[in-house]
Amino acid sequence: MIKYKNKYGNVKVKNGIHLFDSKKEMRRYHDLLLLVKAGEIQNLQVHPKFTLQKGFRDRGGKAIRAVTVTWDFYYTKGIKVFVEDVKSPITRRETAYNIRKRLFVWKYPDIEFLEV
DSSP states (O other): OEEEEOTTSOEEEEETTEEESSHHHHHHHHHHHHHHHTTSOEEEEESOEEEEEOOEEOTTOOEEOOEEEEOSEEEEETTEEEEEEOOOHHHHTOHHHHHHHHHHHHHOTTEEEEEO
16 A cells, blocks of 8 residues: 555555545445445446546637546446545535536436535
8 A cells, every 4th residue: 555645635545456535535445345245336437537528629720628527436226327526525615626526417417426
């Protein structure tokens, strides 16, 4: 387990092949693994990436990159699809995070978004 520090004082933790932004996120991953083993959830993915807006070229021909967002976890439970993001109370108030979350909920209405 290798530790890295980020701007909010959380310690990044590398566990096997995954690098988690916090110990809390790593603990949630282990909880979800237990749910997979118990058969309660399926198709667990770590750090899935979603496109909020496709890339395009502006009037001058300059390439504008796609707007993407990476959440912490993706899984299914029966026919329902879930995305989870582990957040502290401080980061839940960030404007950029809230904009990404709102755009995601609007673009992907069939996926339930959960903050942990």
